[in-house]
Amino acid sequence: MKHTGCGAKRFRVARIPVIMFLAAGLTAAAVAARPALPTAHKTTPWWQHAVFYEVYPRSFQDTDGDGVGDLNGITAKLDYLHDLGVDALWITPFYPSPQVDFGYDISDYENVDPSFGNLADFDRLLDAAHQRGMKILMDMVLNHTSDQHPWFIESRSSRTDPKRDWYIWRDGNKGGPPNNWISVFGGPAWTFDPRTGQWFYHYFYPQQPDLNWRNPAVEKAMFDQVSFWLKRGVDGFRLDAVANLFEDPRLRDNPVLPSLVAGSTTEHQEKEIYDTDLPEVHTELQRLRKLTDAYPGRVLVGETWPPSMAGLLKYYGPDNNELQLPFNFFFTKVSKLDAAAFRSEVEETERVLDDRWTTWVLSNHDLTRAYTRYADGRHNDQIAKILGTMVLTLRGTPFIYYGEELGMQNNDPKTIDEVRDPVGKREWPTNKGRDGERTPLPWTPGRGAGFTTGKPWLPIQPSARTYNVETESADPASILNYYKALLRLRRESPALLDGEYQTVGDDPHVFAYLRKAAGQTVVVALNMSADPQRLDLPATGLGQRSLKPMLSSLGPADEGTVKRGITLKPFEAMVLSAR
Ligand code: NOJ
Numbered sequence: 089m090k091h092t093g094c095g096a097k098r099f100r101v102a103r104i105p106v107i108m109f110l111a112a113g114l115t116a117a118a119v120a121a122r123p124a125l126p127t128a129h130k131t132t133p134w135w136q137h138a139v140f141y142e143v144y145p146r147s148f149q150d151t152d153g154d155g156v157g158d159l160n161g162i163t164a165k166l167d168y169l170h171d172l173g174v175d176a177l178w179i180t181p182f183y184p185s186p187q188v189d190f191g192y193d194i195s196d197y198e199n200v201d202p203s204f205g206n207l208a209d210f211d212r213l214l215d216a217a218h219q220r221g222m223k224i225l226m227d228m229v230l231n232h233t234s235d236q237h238p239w240f241i242e243s244r245s246s247r248t249d250p251k252r253d254w255y256i257w258r259d260g261n262k263g264g265p266p267n268n269w270i271s272v273f274g275g276p277a278w279t280f281d282p283r284t285g286q287w288f289y290h291y292f293y294p295q296q297p298d299l300n301w302r303n304p305a306v307e308k309a310m311f312d313q314v315s316f317w318l319k320r321g322v323d324g325f326r327l328d329a330v331a332n333l334f335e336d337p338r339l340r341d342n343p344v345l346p347s348l349v350a351g352s353t354t355e356h357q358e359k360e361i362y363d364t365d366l367p368e369v370h371t372e373l374q375r376l377r378k379l380t381d382a383y384p385g386r387v388l389v390g391e392t393w394p395p396s397m398a399g400l401l402k403y404y405g406p407d408n409n410e411l412q413l414p415f416n417f418f419f420t421k422v423s424k425l426d427a428a429a430f431r432s433e434v435e436e437t438e439r440v441l442d443d444r445w446t447t448w449v450l451s452n453h454d455l456t457r458a459y460t461r462y463a464d465g466r467h468n469d470q471i472a473k474i475l476g477t478m479v480l481t482l483r484g485t486p487f488i489y490y491g492e493e494l495g496m497q498n499n500d501p502k503t504i505d506e507v508r509d510p511v512g513k514r515e516w517p518t519n520k521g522r523d524g525e526r527t528p529l530p531w532t533p534g535r536g537a538g539f540t541t542g543k544p545w546l547p548i549q550p551s552a553r554t555y556n557v558e559t560e561s562a563d564p565a566s567i568l569n570y571y572k573a574l575l576r577l578r579r580e581s582p583a584l585l586d587g588e589y590q591t592v593g594d595d596p597h598v599f600a601y602l603r604k605a606a607g608q609t610v611v612v613a614l615n616m617s618a619d620p621q622r623l624d625l626p627a628t629g630l631g632q633r634s635l636k637p638m639l640s641s642l643g644p645a646d647e648g649t650v651k652r653g654i655t656l657k658p659f660e661a662m663v664l665s666a667r
Pocket of ligand 1: 189192193229292328329391453454
């Protein structure tokens with residue numbers, strides 16, 4: 089099955105009613121230095137105890153009124169992120185780009201697209217983040233460039249151009265493309281170029297030709313781009329589409345699937361064998377890791393979509409010498425709020441990855457927002473809080489997608505004319521594209537949601553009137569304030585940061601677990617049902633110890649201690665400490 093947003097579209101659900109919150113004033117954000125957040129972690133590398141936050145810069149904060157967010161907007165909102173309690177930002181691409189794939193088609197790896205600012209703005213952002221003890225990860229696209237990148241322009245100019253072999257050019261087969269490979273965005277993965285009479289390969293849009301990583305000059309050129317940002321001081325990279333760096337040299341046809349993957353179009357009826365996850369991908373990642381390891385404290389996060397946990401394990405490398413944090417996307421495949429399904433993903437992660445450090449992800453700029461995916465129409469906010477509790481208390485590094493902390497919903501285009509994402513135009517209405525999960529972050533209930541004074545590049549979602557930073561900051565029961573409390577609790581708890589994980593019971597409605605560190609044990613209990621549920625303490629394996637509630641998603645945690653068991657209200661998440 090293809091990934092990158094397409095497969096995930098089958099999780100879409102109906103429109104969700106909103107809940108009203110009180111409006112109130114927002115504290116003005118100052119951009120002065122602030123101390124790093126205190127944390128209870130002792131010895132682990134920073135990226136193991138950090139909470140990451142994905143910023144989609146087009147939609148975060150616009151400071152020049154063009155309706156598109158910019159780097160200065162992120163700098164202006166660093167204090168919001170610091171107050172929220174996140175430690176590291178992954179910013180999706182802001183390099184010069186024709187924006188066919190909204191930045192994932194890069195035409196210059198060593199600069200900033202004018203719509204986002206310039207290199208000086210980036211340096212200021214990095215510096216301001218570092219002054220707050222926060223880290224910045226760039227998004228690095230190694231697999232392909234834009235067709236407007238000078239390398240490709242040269243490469244396509246003639247069959248004998250020195251850069252011809254930097255991309256993958258082949259003769260056609262019986263008048264058609266060289267083989268049956270399909271682009272993740274639909275249609276053949278090959279485009280014919282009449283000028284030189286050959287086809288070029290693109291796993292994504294035709295405007296994103298794949299680089300030929302078997303050519304050592306390509307590796308050198310791309311490693312130079314990576315070094316450019318390392319020298320500038322970035323703290324690491326989220327690596328785009330790493331599984332696709334290499335293709336079968338014999339270009340064998342992929343097997344055609346006998347039936348359609350649910351929710352996808354006929355254009356995705358292919359089993360990817362010869363264009364994904366080839367052994368050379370791993371040798372290349374080891375070489376890249378050597379490069380980044382020369383810069384202490386940097387981290388490599390990878391966009392990895394293997395079909396199984398065993399496949400994910402390979403991305404750590406035989407000697408843990410590939411990616412430190414390959415994305416564990418298996419939660420995004422859990423299609424409904426289901427305690428047994430989430431428990432099973434966590435247990436599989438713990439069993440297969442063993443002591444390797446995982447990531448927890450609910451959504452990103454390619455996937456329908458978690459709020460929308462799991463909402464039942466009646467307990468939407470409670471469910472969002474349960475999900476937040478889960479990713480922020482499991483053993484591993486959590487990634488929050490911007491706006492998740494507010495309960496942002498998908499706002500999909502209503503007609504094909506509204507669609508901006510090309511894949512949405514091509515596959516409408518089966519796949520409406522990824523615009524819905526990329527809409528502007530609402531800062532205030534007012535016009536432009538405090539995001540822009542101009543016309544936002546994507547419409548502000550209707551729920552922004554109540555689900556926005558200003559309104560939620562003033563409501564003690566908001567999702568935002570709950571996230572803040574959770575993040576504070578996590579930061580101060582050695583068990584939540586570093587402790588072992590242990591499943592409690594196998595209740596079909598309650599996902600419960602322990603996190604245990606020397607001197608502290610924490611119990612997390614998540615009632616994923618609309619009925620009250622009982623968790624008996626003997627079932628936790630904690631014997632005669634008593635528990636003290638630390639946080640409840642449904643209001644102030646009870647101050648008393650618990651000896652025999654707890655009753656969880658419908659859709660309640662509780663975090664308790666054992667004494
Ligand atoms: C994965 C990115 O997350 C997605 O947004 C992009 O379209 C593709 N890779 C191509 O770069």
